[in-house]
Amino acid sequence: MTIRYYLTLFPMEALIASELTPEEFGSYMSTGSTRGTSEQLIFVEVKGELPKCFDLEYTKEKCANKSMVPGKEKKNSVYLSVYRTLEKIPLESLGELYLMTRDGRSLALKGEIVNGSVPFKPFYLYQELCPIRPLVVSKLEPCKFGKYMTDASNKTSVPKIAYADLKVIDFDHLDSAGNIGDLYYRNISHLKACLDSIMAYDYKKAKTLDRSRIESFTYQLLDLGIFICDPEKTLYYRMKSPKELQVENYAWARSANIL
């Protein structure tokens, strides 16, 4: 009996124990044991030690009971926490991050602790994933943005945050910008206004673009990748380039509507 622990970041925050491998777990969570659901899911495998606040004995008990049922030897999921979970798990314990498509295909991204330098962009668009989920435009590059969002002196801070850096599109050629979904179309005039606002005032670091429509977040817009920050460190999961996806993860990229 091998029990694994997974921290789901999107669409809900939870710590879930399972006897399934990451790919099996992702597929199960996205589509159900038979296809009952169809949902994008982002989760991280927790490889390091878990704090004592999580009841691991309960997990073992549940999994042991399941192994007694003939033909259903593996426990798919045991929920250990569904509230303020990310903040309790140290970044060092986080393993690979998995992007699951609606049809249950997974893309594994490796994480590394980074200190700053990322390609410059005139502005950054962040989809916050966990624990809060607004779409934000900012002039701060990813690591600084993470620091800003976890800085306790900031009135809108959180202890830890996971967010995705999204593609910045040439507004003049929006109609032929590729498979980018609806985000820009839906928000273009508001986005321009927000950009004007953060560029005009030095003190304004970020501005919320959209508070509510997170269900339309798609992997097509992922640019640099996904970041998980606490006040000290930034854990960076680099997104693969289209070329890499074409060669290494063709099936996933098709399911994710990227290819």
Add this chain to the structure above:
Amino acid sequence: MSAIPCIWWLVPASALVALVLAFILYRLMIKHDEGTERMKEIAEYIREGAMGYLKQQYKTVSIVFVVLFFVFIFLAIIGVQNMFVPAAFLTGGLFSGLCGFLGMKTATQASSRTANGARTSLNAGLQMAFRSGSVMGLIVVGFGLLDISIWYYVLNYVFDHNVWGFGAKMMEKVGLEGGWSAEMLNNSMWIKAKMVEITTIMITFGMGASMQALFARVGGGIYTKAADVGADLVGKVEAGIPEDDPRNPATIADNVGDNVGDVAGMGADLYESYCGSILATAALGAALPGLSSAQMISAITAPMIVAGIGILLSIVGIFMVRTGESATAKTLLRSLLFGTAGSSVLILLALMVMVFFGLISWGIFGAVVSGLVAGVLIGQTTEYYTSDAYGPTQGIAQQTRMGPATTIIDGLAVGMMSTGLPVIIIVVGILCAFGFSGGFTHMGNGLYGVGFAAVGMLSTLGIIMATDAFGPIADNAGGNAEMSQLPPEVRKRTDELDQLGNTTAATGKGFAIGSAALTAMALLAAYLEEIKLWVGRLAGKSFFEIGKTKFVNTSEQLTNLFTGRTDVTLIHHNFSDLGEVVTKAVSHTGDILGVVVQHSELMDFITAYDVTLMNPRLLCGLFLGVMMCFVFCAMTMKAVGRAAGAMVEEVRRQFRSIAGIMTGQGKPDYQRCVEISTAGAQREMIIPSLIAVIAPVLTGLLLGVPGVIGLLAGGLTAGFSLASMLNNAGGAWDNAKKFIEKGHHGGKGSEAHKAGVIGDTVGDPFKDTSGPSLNILIKLMTMVSVVFAGLIVKYSAVFSSLIGMN
């Protein structure tokens, strides 16, 4: 004098060459490896599904054929049907069915081999797909011309050797006395009457091909769209599974559907047009005025000879399609165009040689040029309205940003607008063909020219069909590559082949509808020739009265009929081979009171039957013809809806009940989806198809010949416009969606894409079921009218009087 000149032997010879070459190409294709075990497995699923569908289809069609066979025998017994028709009806259907079977067999064998070829290079994939498509093209023209050759030879043999007394009966008909002797073979009057009889009998042979084509198109169209809609709505939209993903239970049925609709359906459609155009033109050639018997034989055999030469030049064109190993998609397209254009240019040169040797006139040459140019231009307009490289389709894509409603509105508008140019082109084409061949001097010459325009257009069918069948083979190769998870570079190549296939398919659809319009026009003219034949038969040794006019078979009968009538003038005509004979009797008011059928003209029947717009029978027929097109489309679309509904339920059920289907551990029940599509198609195709047979017969019995002509004219004009609209709207919606998927307006998954998918789903039965089926509806209704002409001529007056329409 033989009705089979030496050069005619080119016709069966070229048909046999086509069939032998098709066999060789098939054998060469089958020797290639199918690829990996997974590729073989996928290909086997598709083969099983396709053959299972055909088996079921032929079972259903056989029942209809057997019923109609006995109907024809009954009609022959009561004297309103030719005794050859029942057997010929079966051979037409048999050859058409054989084309579908062999074409499907080839296509389903070729797709995995094309995918395997693409593992080596783009060129290897192209060569495999195109050469396999050529098998279909060569089978269609080979069997078509073989069927015509056999019957032409057999019927000539039957008359020339007085088998079952046919030669003697013909003597009686034209008033020749004495017993049967071989001298008749040199009697000009007998030869002419025989040739009219043979060509009008032969035209009825097309009925079997037409019936088979309608079942193939309607059944195939329902099948393919039920599978496609089921696969898309549940697999793609609900479950988020990409196209051609093996986890989707309907994906195999979808791939089978590509073959059923685009290979078997298109093949049967063009087979019917091919045979119909040659037979109608031959019949119109037999009716040309003022020809000697030798000239008449030349006019009859000319369309067959042109078709024979066309086969040989198509083969040349097929071998002109070559590219280097490093070919790109652009060079591939150029290569395909080089082959098709090369064949067309060569056929024109061959026709010039025929003019030089006096086999055809320059006028006919002009008519063929008109047909070819019209076919190419209609193809180009189709390309303009449906390709995402141009404004109309991009405009629909732009409208998807506003939502599904504006997407539908704009798509319908593009479809309707797209009928403008094809209609103008076909009008100009018909007028040019009519005018060049002398129609404005004598209508018969013009109609022969229109028929020849269709023959010219279809003369290169061998290679046109090859490029058409290339499309579904390449599409299936792409599906096989996806399902077998071949490396990305291979899938990129199969995608390029698929795109190439989409371009050639658009041109092919324009070609199919253009040729259908010209063929139906020629058949409409030939219908009057059939009426003429039956009027002569029913007149026998007495006369047959239509309105004020009495039709008789010989000049003597006409003279006897009006002897002593001082108010009647007998009109004489001096024929080069018959001398001066009486042809008509005219009253002092100018009314035609009597006509010798053998010397009659088209206008004599038009006048006698009062085929004018002021005749309410004709006007009502027109309304009915237009109505038929719309009702037929509605029925086929509803059929798709019902069959697709069953498929949607089945795919949902499988997702619910088969554990591990999404992880690939559980295997979908592909066979069940194939069975559902097959059963749906078989169940749904019967009623629309039977209505197409029943409508002309009922209209004829109640409204007579003018009603039938109205029905056919209404069906032809409305059907052509509606088919263009449906094909182009559906194609434009499809490509607008693909345009978005290329990364415009937000691309895949965007709201624009969702609206595009809705437009595409609405357009699916437009372009793949109802639109293409209309091509056949307009031809089948004409063919049914031709076959049942005897019944209508004899009994329409009786039925009309029953409802007080005397």
